[in-house]
Amino acid sequence: MKMNTWLKIKCRVFEIVEIAKPGDVVSKIFDIIIIALILISVVVVIESTVKVDIKTERFFQALNTFTVIVFTLEYAARIWTADLLHPDCTPGKARLKYIFSGMAIIDLLAILPFYFPYFIPMNLIVLRTLRVLRLLRVFKFNRYTDSLSTIGTVLKERGYQLISSIFVVMVLMVIASVLIYTFENPQQPEVFQNAFSGMWWAVATLTTVGYGDIYPITIAGKIFSAIIALLGIGLVAIPTGIISAGFIEQIETKHAQNEEHGEKCYCPYCGKKIK
Amino acid sequence: MKMNTWLKIKCRVFEIVEIAKPGDVVSKIFDIIIIALILISVVVVIESTVKVDIKTERFFQALNTFTVIVFTLEYAARIWTADLLHPDCTPGKARLKYIFSGMAIIDLLAILPFYFPYFIPMNLIVLRTLRVLRLLRVFKFNRYTDSLSTIGTVLKERGYQLISSIFVVMVLMVIASVLIYTFENPQQPEVFQNAFSGMWWAVATLTTVGYGDIYPITIAGKIFSAIIALLGIGLVAIPTGIISAGFIEQIETKHAQNEEHGEKCYCPYCGKKIK
């Protein structure tokens, strides 16, 4: 039946664009091509900021057009097969659901800047900034790599603690910025112009980046700076501790689940395995 | 009864200013307004260090006056309802107990600098420094965020170990400062003037900030600097390890408590759940 063939093609396309069964060579090749094109498009964005001769420019523009066309086709294929992704919805609802999912919005934003300029005239700098969105294509890797979700889960579970520690850092930064301003402004009014300069210094010191464009020269400022730099160590240590604990908890949860499911079960008396 | 109505209002105010039952919309709105005002007052403090025209200045002064009035009213409400916070004390004792609690002192210090200048004339720079205390208002968030207490508990439990490791760093810093002074002073007497310069270098190197305003140029100084910089890695690694262990211990304590309370209990023989 013709109808059946059509459905078969659709299923095949769905298998190719979404994660397929293991051993599906065509789907794997498709994934590799998409990843390669994403990397190329990233190079094209970066290249667009470099001044090159007209020939190279044209080559990169052609490359850009090519990647956008492939991504557009991919986007269309994903929308077309969205009803297979959400089989419990009606086809229309499934597609809408897909279009407004995070990944699909990123996909759309990745191709839109290419079609946009033909409708609305915009100045070049804004356009260039819009092009950055293309880089979001790279997040498509998210679909392919599995471990990212583990990291994501840990960060989510520990979210409140991480945000709390970031909040403490923010408070510390504000206090530090006003204090360093008070210490340093009379001595170097050009460098520490206001508390915003102090904040820029606080960021560079607490994160231990230390560009060297702004630093205290008074004794009080240096002592205060030493305290802030040492507290900056805590800024690394506390989130690291939180995240470490999160990863370890997850491993233990997995072990507990395994034990519950009877996969690994040792007698506490003699250490032998029990069926 | 009139007396009863008065008590009801007091209870309501208490519910609003302190953490209320879940689902209390008015209390939630109050919290959000207070947080917003704290953030605004932080901006006002930072802005006070920037030179602006007279109109903007006046706008920020008005903003300042407004936030201080709200915080004063809040402070008064908290003192008024303090007897509900400590129901086992007499009203007078409860209020005194509240006034001398850490949070209330911060609240008072946050509003005092505004009223202070009308009584005692002080020079502007000292005043500006006193304004920094306003930022302490931000610690009120402590009341609202829960995870901070977990972090606090871990830091407290591991306190002795953290202080010990900080002490070792201090000793290292003193030794490093004298040694680098000995190496570098003959070559760059202007940069490494004395052991205090050496200490400033030691802080920048051990915390890996590295502003670049002071660094060794002799071979001995560079070799010594390399050793100190590598030890600086340990300066991060040891407290991080301590804090990580603290967080993990806390998670395990919670698990143990859950098991003790019979919430999760698995047979060690077969992994099945036991009532």
Add this chain to the structure above:
Amino acid sequence: MKMNTWLKIKCRVFEIVEIAKPGDVVSKIFDIIIIALILISVVVVIESTVKVDIKTERFFQALNTFTVIVFTLEYAARIWTADLLHPDCTPGKARLKYIFSGMAIIDLLAILPFYFPYFIPMNLIVLRTLRVLRLLRVFKFNRYTDSLSTIGTVLKERGYQLISSIFVVMVLMVIASVLIYTFENPQQPEVFQNAFSGMWWAVATLTTVGYGDIYPITIAGKIFSAIIALLGIGLVAIPTGIISAGFIEQIETKHAQNEEHGEKCYCPYCGKKIK
């Protein structure tokens, strides 16, 4: 029998060049000499970049020749005794297997640059770069130190998670480089020439190195830089958390194995040891 004596010598050589029984003094001395020669050859490579007078030059050339000769003899001895390393293969196969093992290739690359120039004329700079391969000799320590393999196992087990986190950093870096270019290029076109300059800045900021050769001066650029620097903390925290969890998991696996083998077995009722 002569044949037997020959085999005995071969066995002895094998014991000496490979890890021997504990208490074998000759083998231990051999190991120490080899480690010393590797360190000397590293010094020779570094020295080759320093301009010295002709006498010192000749001394180092002699030293170089000596170490290469010893390493060549060692390499020959290892190939000769390779059939004892793989007793299940034929002698020829065993030797081929050894020659194409990772360690043997490093050994060969360590001595080849010395013999190479006599066959093919090459320019001096390339030769100097080839000499770097000599440093790979140092990896021979790998054979002697045991703990390295534990670290290796942890990094391998956690490989996917580490690569995922590195990938996220790469994406972040590309986005950051284009955005900072957009912010800073109009203000400092000489410093932020193109997105590649932005990427160099992103590396220095995210890794908290902060050389200070490139940093934002606009307000938007500084705010963005602060966000990136704070995310740089995460860049340290996430892999550290992953690696910590890996080491802890390994310790627990060992404990579990010990319990399984009945080495340590406590009654869960009373805490007493059970045979």
Add this chain to the structure above:
Amino acid sequence: MKMNTWLKIKCRVFEIVEIAKPGDVVSKIFDIIIIALILISVVVVIESTVKVDIKTERFFQALNTFTVIVFTLEYAARIWTADLLHPDCTPGKARLKYIFSGMAIIDLLAILPFYFPYFIPMNLIVLRTLRVLRLLRVFKFNRYTDSLSTIGTVLKERGYQLISSIFVVMVLMVIASVLIYTFENPQQPEVFQNAFSGMWWAVATLTTVGYGDIYPITIAGKIFSAIIALLGIGLVAIPTGIISAGFIEQIETKHAQNEEHGEKCYCPYCGKKIK
């Protein structure tokens, strides 16, 4: 009896200079005085590098003399009571054993530089360097603080793994220094003079200090620098992971010991406590 009184005094002195019973007020005051004097003597060492007027100089010299006298008396008291520390040895043996213990050597080195100049004339710079040894007095705190030993135990237990990771870093540093020299020397021969300059750069980059006195300017050098800076993250992450695991293992060992000693023992069936 007179003999007995003498022994009593000795015992009392021993209790005071060594760690005494809890509640011993005199011993506690002695400890605090010694700690204060150590801190003062550290200030004196640092001050000796600052140029001050003759009066201040004399004040600090007097302070120095005073602390050295107290430390000498303390050292004498410790040697005198050493036979009570090692009651199983003869008095002479006990004293020799004490004199050659690590702590006693540090104590001696802390006071020797004061008496030294009266016997052998030495130039001032060497003397100044010898004074640094005085700082070793601070390690006496080791006797008083307890948590340091926990940190020490963890570092010792994990010693092999930490040394292995440091070794890998050393190898990486040597390779990096030669490669960056090869990349950068042709472009900036003044900055990257030889592989030693490269090594100085490698230290600053791998430890993320980044003074900014030396950094690559070529494209190849920058790409290589980015890789090294990212590997520098691992330089922090691996030892941190090792140390974290060490602290967690220690906590678990303690828990296991507690369970073994029957302090905390819960039924695995119902979570109730068992006597």
